[in-house]
Amino acid sequence: MTFMEKLKAVWKSSNSLVCVGLDPDVAKIPEHLRSAEHPLFEFNKGIIDATKDQVCAYKPQIAYYAGLNFDEDLLMTIRYIQEVAPQVPVILDAKRADIGATSQMYAKEAFERYQADAVTVNPYMGMDALKPFLDHADKGVIVLCRTSNPGAKEIQELTVEGEYLYQRVARLVSGPWNYNNNTMLVAGATFPAELGQIRKIVGNTPLLVPGVGAQGGDVQAVLENGLTEDKTGLVINSSRGIIYASSGKDFAEAAGEATRKLNEQINSFR
């Protein structure tokens, strides 16, 4: 099954547009886990067990593993998802892009070493830099478009030939770059009007939406601007709001409850 087929199936079976961002910082996870041999994996395992029937994707951010030499925990986490929740696709958030020969190595990192179903990438170097990812027709390639950070507009809202740069990127990603029907775009929840502009350009191409929860994105506005006609089309990520719902031994239970609430809130606007 391709990533896109998997995503469509799990949207339906889970009745959820929620993606959980698995971005654990060893300094922030509950104290009783910090001395484990694989603390980030143990933490993620609890979160996954408590949320796996309520989500449409998991999104581990590779920097949280690579930064402090927890690569093994990342691999164990992805394998665990494939074992206990094989219906849930794994998006490796890596924001890669480089010249072709190098991007081939990054595609190996995402799809072979870590066995992810999809990966996030950066459009600045143009399509040929992303081709080694896009050529994997069975994998999802999620291109940055309008990101959720406060300073995103500095580059992304420069005006190019009568439109914003992010709108041009949306046209490219959903048009010529989508030759394998496997692209998605990143559109931050913190800028719902811009997300709506992107939806108008890209038709039914799914959007990965970071920025609800800790970053303050408005769920109602995201739904109103981003849903497709069949009431899907969105993968709405929450990381800190779910994984740190409690800092105690009940962190997993609290994460499950936070996911349930977010899903309920989202579905109330569908």
Next chain:
Amino acid sequence: MTFMEKLKAVWKSSNSLVCVGLDPDVAKIPEHLRSAEHPLFEFNKGIIDATKDQVCAYKPQIAYYAGLNFDEDLLMTIRYIQEVAPQVPVILDAKRADIGATSQMYAKEAFERYQADAVTVNPYMGMDALKPFLDHADKGVIVLCRTSNPGAKEIQELTVEGEYLYQRVARLVSGPWNYNNNTMLVAGATFPAELGQIRKIVGNTPLLVPGVGAQGGDVQAVLENGLTEDKTGLVINSSRGIIYASSGKDFAEAAGEATRKLNEQINSFR
């Protein structure tokens, strides 16, 4: 000593603008090394021993290590450079950028885990995404501007308010983003006229120039367009043209000779 001080000192002591790209692919290194416990490190060690007095930087591309689980080889390589050639700065080519909290983790990856002196980053998300790197005043932050790949112009030469996007990026990187005087820009050797445009904008800000050798960049045109008044300002990278100069047991000797020739060619135009 900061990265910038280190670079200026080594330009002088080595009389070289050559950077060697340490991008070894285990399928391409000499056969007798492939079964070593740390084949990429053994390969790099030979290259470093043969080139260390003739270069102004080493630039390992992280994808070549991360793609096939050779992270340990990368760490050993950087430690080896610090041991036998402490005067030569190490640029980790990683092209990272993400929201602030995540970029902090990427900065840890580059500067703590791998102890690099400088790192390459991507401008698409704006300055706040790069702040966790830029805040390290002692480290170099090398921002993509006009890259060397054939399709670079698809995004980088979109016209924004009367100039190309890459020119706007050059203005930002050498202006407001340079609050710690620690930025450089990537300008591909394959587009020397554009490199010249960048030089006009950024004054003496150093340029990292990939694309000579295998990618076909024109050395003479790079020098004519890119040198600063004091005949430095460039870090000219060659990877495949040097590290694969021979596929036999004499690979290190051949790499040393290829570096000597490239340096001689470059210096003939200084």
